[in-house]
Amino acid sequence: MTFRNALTLNINGSEHEVFIEPHWTLLDVLRREIGLTGTKENCIEAECGVCTVLLDGKAVCSCILLAMQAAGRSITTIEGLGTPDALDPLQVAFLKHGAVQCGYCIPGMILTAKSFLAEHPGTPTRHEIREAISGTLCRCTGYQKIIDAIADAGAEGAQAAS
């Protein structure tokens, strides 16, 4: 018999109560229990980054994080970033630069960039951006437009802050 634990998760500012088995990852719970399918699933071994979410503002791979470990932490998924009428500056920049092709990597990519820009305010170099997104793979775009978009959003953020 499997036993389940009650768990309250704070996702995108609201509380969700779920009953889970200890071995379920945050990715399992987000997609299957809560229906937040913006967070993608692929390698499930921390290799590709499509499952990236923010945990207390920092990018982490939800496929290698036990849901139990996220209790009491603030979780942000792509659904929690911007609204259709008021997009996040990163979402605006990705659209402006045509940085999206099939789109599968994009939720993870945008959250990876969000975490990086929050921790490194200012105008990062292209080398720094490349390194920051090296754990989030894109098989379509060749990355150049993604880097353009992140650089642009970083520069706008730096301008807004000054």
Added chain:
Amino acid sequence: MINFQYSRPGDIADAVRQIAADPRAKFIAGGTNILDLMKYDVERPAHLIDISRLPLTGVEETASGGMRIGALVPNSDLSYHPLIEARYPILASAIRAGASQQLRNMASTGGNLLQRTRCLYFYDVATPCNKRAPGSGCSAIDGINRQNAILGTSDACIATHPSDMCVALAVLEAKVHVAGPAGERVIAFEDFHRLPGKTPERDTNLAPNEIITAIELPARGFAKNYTYIKIRDRHSYAFALVSVAAALELEGKTIKEARLALGGVAHKPWRNKEVEATLNGQPATRESFRSAADALLRDAKGFGHNDFKVELARRAVVRALTQAAQGTPQSQSNKKIV
């Protein structure tokens, strides 16, 4: 991944009590290694003790001028800590050379030391592996061994310890503070990880019922003349084929003290103090660096696919010592090695 019992101890004493009471239990901190191994059925703990909320997250100065880093400080926070960046840049740099932004955000200081020394076959439960199943044989010695060790190997195992951070900690001569049922003790970094010998199933000298509480850095940080070079199959997000942490203290153009540690080449971060000592008093020139590199790699032995590592390591040592002497440490964002 198999199911397991999950618990969250209230304090360190409780964590030690729980692990001592249950031989099938394991700690989980960042989870990036233990969960990965559980997904491959390599680890099958019946009970995970989640220590990630214990108050071991401080980075503090010690009375002796060094620093004490809590075992649960995330790798990323440690790498960007202003005092670590200023006083121990070799550590900040080595951490940034490892894994990805996401993994560095998750991985803990203690967990980084305790990630398994491993190779491809260790993950493949269908193959013999003395580390995973003692006595079953080693698949790597005559198998695909491109990533495997060239120094300190044994007939039983030729796996490498994959950490970047630990290579810098070896050079800095860090101390590992641990707590167990019998109280607290301190383990010198060079005594922490083990060579495979006849017991490759044991990676470290930490007892199964002990917990790492902190890493202590001595006062000397070698912030002026240091570098960390990591050479891998692609520029980012790959384990080291060979990495070198080099730290020098110079008096004009003469070497007063040299420290060197290699990653990706042995079952533990590799140091050879006798070879380091031969550099003391020598001019900081390519010739000195080359003869140290030759001596360091003299006993190195490849197993076929990894033969290239011997010459690669030799050259990487010379390059690292050159960078350290010039005060031009390797950038971990612009990967060009100059």
